[in-house]
Amino acid sequence: MLQRVISILKKKTLKDYLVVLFGTGFSRGIAFINSVIIARLLGPEDFGRFSMFFVVMVLTWMFAQSFDSAFIRYAKTSRDNAEKTEFLKISFLLKITYGIIITIFSYPMSYFMAHFVFKKPEVTSLIIFALLSGIFQSFLMTIASIFQEKENFTAFSFLYSFYTVSILLLLIVVKLSGFPFDLESVVFIHLFVSLAIGIASIYLLFGRKIKRIFPLNRDYLRKSLVLGKWIFGINIMMFVFSRMDFLYLGRYLNFNSLGVYSVSQQIVMIISVMVSSSSGIFLPKACSALESKIAFKRFCKEAVFIALIINIIIGALIIFVPILIKALYGTPYMGAVILTRILLIGWMANVFYSPFSFLFYAADESALRFVLEAAKLIIAVLLLAWLVPYFKSIGAALAITITFVVTSFISLIILKYKIDYRHNLSD
Numbered sequence: 480m481l482q483r484v485i486s487i488l489k490k491k492t493l494k495d496y497l498v499v500l501f502g503t504g505f506s507r508g509i510a511f512i513n514s515v516i517i518a519r520l521l522g523p524e525d526f527g528r529f530s531m532f533f534v535v536m537v538l539t540w541m542f543a544q545s546f547d548s549a550f551i552r553y554a555k556t557s558r559d560n561a562e563k564t565e566f567l568k569i570s571f572l573l574k575i576t577y578g579i580i581i582t583i584f585s586y587p588m589s590y591f592m593a594h595f596v597f598k599k600p601e602v603t604s605l606i607i608f609a610l611l612s613g614i615f616q617s618f619l620m621t622i623a624s625i626f627q628e629k630e631n632f633t634a635f636s637f638l639y640s641f642y643t644v645s646i647l648l649l650l651i652v653v654k655l656s657g658f659p660f661d662l663e664s665v666v667f668i669h670l671f672v673s674l675a676i677g678i679a680s681i682y683l684l685f686g687r688k689i690k691r692i693f694p695l696n697r698d699y700l701r702k703s704l705v706l707g708k709w710i711f712g713i714n715i716m717m718f719v720f721s722r723m724d725f726l727y728l729g730r731y732l733n734f735n736s737l738g739v740y741s742v743s744q745q746i747v748m749i750i751s752v753m754v755s756s757s758s759g760i761f762l763p764k765a766c767s768a769l770e771s772k773i774a775f776k777r778f779c780k781e782a783v784f785i786a787l788i789i790n791i792i793i794g795a796l797i798i799f800v801p802i803l804i805k806a807l808y809g810t811p812y813m814g815a816v817i818l819t820r821i822l823l824i825g826w827m828a829n830v831f832y833s834p835f836s837f838l839f840y841a842a843d844e845s846a847l848r849f850v851l852e853a854a855k856l857i858i859a860v861l862l863l864a865w866l867v868p869y870f871k872s873i874g875a876a877l878a879i880t881i882t883f884v885v886t887s888f889i890s891l892i893i894l895k896y897k898i899d900y901r902h903n904l905s906d
Contacts, residue, residue, distance in 0.1 A: 509640065509643040509644055509646075509647050510643045510646075510748070511745060511748060511749070512647060513643065513646055513647055513650060514741075514745045515745075515807050515808065516647075516650055516654075517529055517650070517665055518738065518741075518742065518808055518812070519808070519809065520654070520660050521660075521661070521662060521665070522738075523734065523735040523738030523739065523811060523812070524733075524734040524735055524738065525661070525662045525734075526738040526741065527733075527734035527735065527736075527737035527738040527741065528602060528605065528662055528734060529662060529665055529666070530725065530737060530738065530741040531597060531599075531602050531605060531606070531609075531729065531737075532602075532605045532606070532608065532609045532666055532669070533609070533669075534609075534722045534725055534726070535592065535605075535606050535609035535610060535613070536609040536610075536612045536613040536616070536669065536673075537613065537718070537722075538613065538718050538719065538722060539581065539609065539610050539612075539613025539614060539617070540612075540613040540614075540616045540617045540620075541714060541717075541718040542577075542711065542714050542715055542718065543574050543577055543578075543613075543614070543617035543620075544617070544620055544714060545707055545710035545711035545712075545713070545714045546570040546573045546574050546577070546621075546703075546707055546711075547570060547620055547621055547623075547624035548624075548707075548710045548714075548840075549566075549570065549703045549706045549707040549710055550566050550567055550569075550570040550621075550624055550703070551624055552706060552840055553566045553699070553702060553703065553706075554566050554567070562699075564688070564689065565695075565696050565699050566699055566703060567621075567625065567684075567688065567689060568689050568692050568695065569695060569696075569699060569700050569703045570621060570624070570703070571621060571684055571685070571689055571692070572692050572695070573703070573704075573707065574617060574618065574621060577614075578614040578615075578617075581610055581613075581614050582610075582611065582614065585607050585610045585611065586607060588606070588610065589603050589604075589606035589607045589610065590603055592606050593606055596726060596729065596730075597726070597729040597730065598729070598730050599729065605666060608666055608669075608670050611670065611673070611674075612669050612670050612673035612674075613673070614673075614677070615673040615674050615676065615677025615678070616642060616673040616676065616677060617677075618676075618677045618680035618681050618684070619638060619641065619642060619676050619677070619680045620638075621680065621684060622638055622680055622683060622684060623638040625688070626638065641676070642672065642673075642676060645672045645675075645676065646668060646669060646672055649668045649671070649672065650665070650668060653668065706840070706845055709845035709846055709848070709849050710840070710845060712849045712852075712853075713845070713848055713849050713852050716849065716852035716853050716855065716856050717852055719856060720852070720855055720856045720859055720882075721751075723856065723859050723860065723863065723879075724740075724859075724863065724875040724876070724878065724879050725737070725740065725741065725744065725875075727860075727863045727864075727867055727875060728740060728867065728871075728872065728875050731867055731868070731871060732871065732872065736871070736872060738812075739811075739812055739814045739815050739818075739872070740815065740818060740872050740875070742804065742808050742812045742815040742819075743815040743818035743819040743822060743876070744822075746796075746800060746803065746804065746815070746819045747819060747822045747823060747826065749796065750789065750792070750793055750796070750823065750826045750830070751826075753789045753792065753830075754789065754826075754829065754830060754833045761778075761782060761833075761834040761837050764778060764781075764837075765778065765834075765837035765838050765840065765841045768838060768841055769838070769841050769842060769898070769901065775898065778838075779835075782834035782835060783831070785834065786830045786831045786833075786834065789830045790827050790830055790831075793823050793826060793827055793830070796823060797820050797823050797824075800816055800819050800820060800823075801813070801816045804816055804819070814872075817873065817876075818872055818873065818876045821873065821876035821877055821880050822876050822879060822880060824880050824884075825879055825880030825881070825882070825883030825884060826883065828883050828884040828887040828888070829883045829887055831887065831891070832887035832890055832891055835891060835894055836848065836890070836894075838894060838898065839894065839897075842897055842898065842901060844897055847893070847897070851886065851889075851890050851893065854886065855882055855886040858882045858885065858886060859878055859879060859882040862877075862878035862881055862882060863875060863878045865878075866878050
């Protein structure tokens with residue numbers, strides 16, 4: 480009987496995963512098409528410049544998702560709609576505060592990144608526009624988090640893909656209309672869509688769902704801040720790590736080589752889509768996984784099941800990546816083949832760890848996960864500093880892969896110890 484229940488739940492989990500995968504996959508797939516269009520029409524040098532803009536924009540957007548994660552964590556365990564709305568108010572207020580701070584300090588932050596991180600002063604204005612785009616884009620995900628908490632993955636997936644579809648449509652309009660298709664046009668399109676979607680999302684949240692922010696429940700605010708600060712720190716560690724190779728290479732490579740490395744990252748994004756899709760369903764599921772040993776075993780089986788599927792796809796991608804790059808990007812980008820294969824090997828390890836990482840939140844071990852993510856970033860920086868000066872792009876790919884394999888293994892061992900200790904206390 481138990482096996483039958485688990486089988487049914489696996490089918491539901493797979494169905495939920497496929498729904499989220501379709502949404503996020505469709506979104507990233509469109510983003511992938513956008514990158515192909517931009518790369519082909521701008522050429523490697525300007526595509527390298529655009530990649531800097533894109534990296535900063537995505538990081539700004541992703542950091543703000545910590546507030547959405549804190550909302551999901553507490554709203555998922557609440558049975559009262561008024562209480563859920565209170566946590567949503569707090570998430571919205573924190574994101575507004577985050578946006579104001581980033582806007583105020585956008586110029587000094589951009590100046591620092593352009594002059595000292597990338598060592599390319601000419602991209603200062605690009606980084607300012609990237610910061611502003613990321614801020615406004617993040618409010619759409621606040622709306623998406625409401626549906627994610629309810630496990631309405633169809634609506635969640637639709638909202639997740641709305642931004643990239645809008646970008647694609649405007650890219651096509653600009654190209655067909657005869658306007659110059661240059662770097663300035665591409666950046667303006669991203670900024671315009673981010674502003675439009677951000678303002679519309681703020682209106683919907685404030686006018687339809689939240690209505691008024693004050694007064695705030697101080698206890699809920701304290702709980703959100705305590706968890707949110709660790710998730711925010713974790714997101715910073717994770718997403719800086721995910722772009723650290725590109726940020727580091729900006730000091731050593733010309734724009735042409737950066738464009739080639741960026742193509743390898745775009746291919747690897749296919750797997751990133753699948754992992755982020757599993758995160759969409761396993762974040763809410765992890766909140767109830769520690770209620771009993773049976774629930775935990777069910778969670779583990781479902782997580783491993785999805786991870787195996789993704790790793791089979793990675794294996795196929797490693798084999799066929801030369802054909803994929805040549806067909807999509809053309810011969811000038813074939814240097815990305817070896818880079819992509821190296822990075823994909825590291826992702827094989829990360830795929831198994833990713834769904835289990837949310838158990839740190841459920842076990843109230845957010846601080847420990849922050850330490851582990853910080854350690855991963857430190858290891859990556861040390862390896863990049865060692866390998867990049869000698870092996871350039873290949874050294875960066877090797878550094879990321881080695882870090883993925885080592886830290887995923889260590890994190891899983893530590894998590895197993897924590898879960899076993901928790902279960903022993905409950906016996």
